[in-house]
Amino acid sequence: MKRTLPLLFLVCLGLITGCSKSDSSSSSPAAGEAITVALMPKSKGNAYFVSCREGSEAAAKDLGVELIFDGPTTPDPARQNEIIENWITLGVNVIAVACENRDGISTALRKARQKGIRVVTYDSDAAPDAREFFVNQATPEGIGYGLMDEAARLMGGEGEFAIITASLTAANMNEWQKHIEARRASKHPGLKMVALRPCDDLKDKAQAEATTLMSAHPNLKLIMAICSPAVPGAAEAVKQAGKAGKVQVIGLGLPSENKGYVKEGITQSVILWKTTDLGYLTVEAAVAVARSQLRPGATSFSSRRVGEVQVQGDQILLGKPFVFNKDNIEGFNF
Amino acid sequence: MNLPSPHPSQTRSGVRWYLRHETLLAVLVLVEILIFASLGRRFGTADNAANIVRHSVEIGLLALVMTPIILTGGIDLSVGSVLGLCAVLFGKLWRDAGFPPWLAGVATIGIGSLCGAFNALLIARFRLPPLIVTLGTFSLFRGLAEAVTQGVDAFTNFPESFLFLGGGQLAGLPTQAWILVIAAVGLWITVHRMTFGRSLRTIGFSPEGARFAGLPVERRLVTCYVLAGAVAGVAALTYTARFGTAKADAGMGYELFAITGVVLGGTRILGGVGTIHGTLLGVAAVAILANGLTRVPSLMNIAGELSGMLTGIVLVLALAAGLVPSMIAARRPAPRDSLSTRNSTTTPSA
The missing domain is CATH 3.40.50.2300 (Response regulator)
Incomplete structure (x- = not known):
């Protein structure tokens, strides 16, 4: 019997590695094809990112794309990398990430790009060669x-x-x-x-x-x-x-x-800035990049919610900051 | 009853093989795989399997060396902090002292061993409770790591040759998986095929009894804790190579993941009973669960929270299920040695 246990374990390993055909090709989809956007906050529970998420979900609904929202529960750069590596093998079309550790995550993002996954960043940027666009909330x-x-x-x-x-x-x-x-x-x-x-x-x-x-x-x-x-x-x-x-x-x-x-x-x-708008614009930009509608050299991008926004180089600008005062602050929870 | 040393195969000889904890756990792992392979998206690909292994190597290594410690009735809460300290010191040696990566790596393992030796000194020499000692060094080593880097310094831009350890493939497996394999085989033989392993169980059953029986209890403990430190140093290297960055928060919370794996694997937290393959299965069960949940479309967005909850549930169920076989064995009309079996599985202090 003692011999059967390691055997069983080996069988398990074999099952993981062998039980389905490798179909890990992920090419950019043509317009109209189903797109999966994977969006990562610095940390999931942070009220700032919770409201980003609201905006991103609205955008995903409006655009008819699938949205995966996942991230570390605390700002943990290593966990961010693991999730990115997971998304690579999951075969998502485009990854949008708010980076906790610029250098650490750039390695994983470059790997994603090598596999044909499109990458944008928002809120805080990665190394420029690790992503195509950065959705910049405020200059x-x-x-x-x-x-x-x-x-x-x-x-x-x-x-x-x-x-x-x-x-x-x-x-x-x-x-x-x-x-x-x-x-x-x-x-x-x-x-x-x-x-x-x-x-x-x-x-x-x-x-x-x-x-x-x-x-x-x-x-x-x-x-x-x-x-x-x-x-x-x-x-x-x-x-x-x-x-x-x-x-x-x-x-x-x-x-x-x-x-x-x-x-x-x-x-x-x-x-x-309005964080819900940041989430919305990020998903819009990610989808546009995945559909190759937003290319390097663009100078503007039209958003359904935010309107016409400026693109400077590889940065998409959310626009002017928003002023919260006595009259409007009640409606914001982040 | 006579001292010492219930051999593992004797301990549970009254339990039918299909009721053994490890067998049930293997079935659980199998069920997980089957469920996720049918419900999950691209769960069963070679890429994903490699991912699971890659992300589990550090916790696997820590769980492996935690097993002998828990077998002796001890615990080491400091392994995650040792990993963090080793990671930043490795970065420091490489970047600031100009060591080549291999030399910095060797030194790092040495530093890990020293951390382990410090634990061992307090536990074996001064006979302080391992829980208290390592709770202290848990803070101490992490604090040192933060002090070395002032909490903000991060080491990065390691050479490709070093990053291969964390991101490359060797003979079809992720590079670092081979380290896990070597550690697992080495420990399995040590714990299950050598008198050394048997002495650890004996210490776990009854340290005083082990002393009376002439076992070098202190020396055994020192070996276990130093080994844990050294292997935490190795884990620091694979962690840094996988992530590409060494920072003071490396491996935060890993000690608890490792202990979860060990306990889920059927090792008795008070010592005396446990196996290396059980630990591996325990780590695999948790890792596959966490990964699989992120692959099921309807669960993707709550996978993190859900895997924490389910791990907890599985752990409690596994511990409860662990009682079932001995209960059944106890009811069964006795074969040859039912009395000793019952005593050694339920009250191992015999």
């Missing part, structure tokens, strides 16, 4: 201009404001700040930036910085928080100082984290 320019214009509107075109950032060395923050300054100089010269403070991506520290800013600059009219923990942090400082309405707060962050402050009138606006 640094769009974010910088959006924040500055909103600040100018709230301040009435003049006065002092301060910025709270994550760290003075973070590349993306510095890029945004550059565009904020460019917009201020060209369009809103009446405004004056009096301070730029780092908060190390911590809410507590942002709160402390905001408190210091308010006492150091009594004429401060507005605090602009450009990393997401700093928006509620600054709002809490304003609330505790009893300066609601006198010092306004805007920033780049999730509507859900700021809903309370926005409703209380402490935070005026939260700026971000």
Whole structure:
């Protein structure tokens, strides 16, 4: 009997490997043929990606394609790779992924492309040679201009404001700040930036910085928080100082984290993109790539929901960021 | 009753072969394969089989070396963290110290062994409970990995020759599968065909008894834990080669997957009873389940959650089913040695 067990095991292995003919060819389908889109978030439970998923499911329904939505339960780059490798052997037509680890996932994506699977990225990009297009939710320019214009509107075109950032060395923050300054100089010269403070991506520290800013600059009219923990942090400082309405707060962050402050009138606006639109556009772009309707060199792409969007090089731009305020924030759950 | 050493074949001689845990588990694996082959999309392809194996090698390796440890009544919760520490130190040695990959690899296995030796020192020398020791080193080794990289540094751009270990094929199997095969055969012989393996069971049944019987209990324990560390180092290499990147979070949670495989494979968590092939089947059952669910069209979108749940259910059922044979054996009118059989399967402290 002892001999039969390893034998059984071998039989099992044989069954896995041999029980069906290998038909792992996956070529790009012609228009009209059934398409399977595999969409991966950084992590499945994240409210941000849950709302992306809503948009992507709507798009899949509108376009009549099959959508597979799967990803790690926590942001786990290794698990992302495993799922991609699974999709390769499953034979999906196109993969759309928000990358947790750029270098790690690019290897798996290149492998997918070698097997004839089309690849796009969204939200956060892979290496350029590992995908065909990146659906970019916001350019640094769009974010910088959006924040500055909103600040100018709230301040009435003049006065002092301060910025709270994550760290003075973070590349993306510095890029945004550059565009904020460019917009201020060209369009809103009446405004004056009096301070730029780092908060190390911590809410507590942002709160402390905001408190210091308010006492150091009594004429401060507005605090602009450009990393997401700093928006509620600054709002809490304003609330505790009893300066609601006198010092306004805007920033780049999730509507859900700021809903309370926005409703209380402490935070005026939260700026971000509509994540459902991001999901929708990603699936549309993926399908268009799979059907070879969207090719390199395109300069625009027409979306059913978002309208005509710009394509710059290999990046599809979602467009201007969206301003969440007292009037509309209730309807957003991410 | 006399000490020590119930030989595995004797332990369960009262249990008909078709009621043995491993047989039932093999049937379960077979059923899984048949179900997914008929319901799943491209489940039975060679590519997918290679995928399943590729993704299971690290957990398989950890489960294999966990088996002797659990046989002795111990446990090692630190293997996943050792994997993480080894992965980043391998990256560090290769990128920053300029070691060629093979040399960095050898050093990495050495580092893994040292981690295992540290566990062994605390467990065998100071007689501290393995659960507590390895719970501590679970945090310690992961913390070290994070300290080395400050949590953000990642090692990448490894040479193709090294990545072959994780992504290539050798003689028809994924390269790293051969490591698993070698480890499995080696451990199977050690545990089931050598006195060494028998002594591990004896320690699991009764460490004091084993000492009285003159077995070098401490030395055996040291061997088991050092081996676990060394093999975790090997797993760090296959993991890094498969993923192409070494980061401090490598192998997070793998210790629990490995223990799941071992326990599902029929090894008694308190020690004394268990087999290497059972462990392999246990790991295979979980891996095939997780993969198969992602292939069934109606389940694809909830496959991750579902496989966690089903693994749990299978585990509980398997443990419950493990009691059935001994119950049946107990009712059967005794052949020759029913008394000793009953005692050794149900109360192995005999």
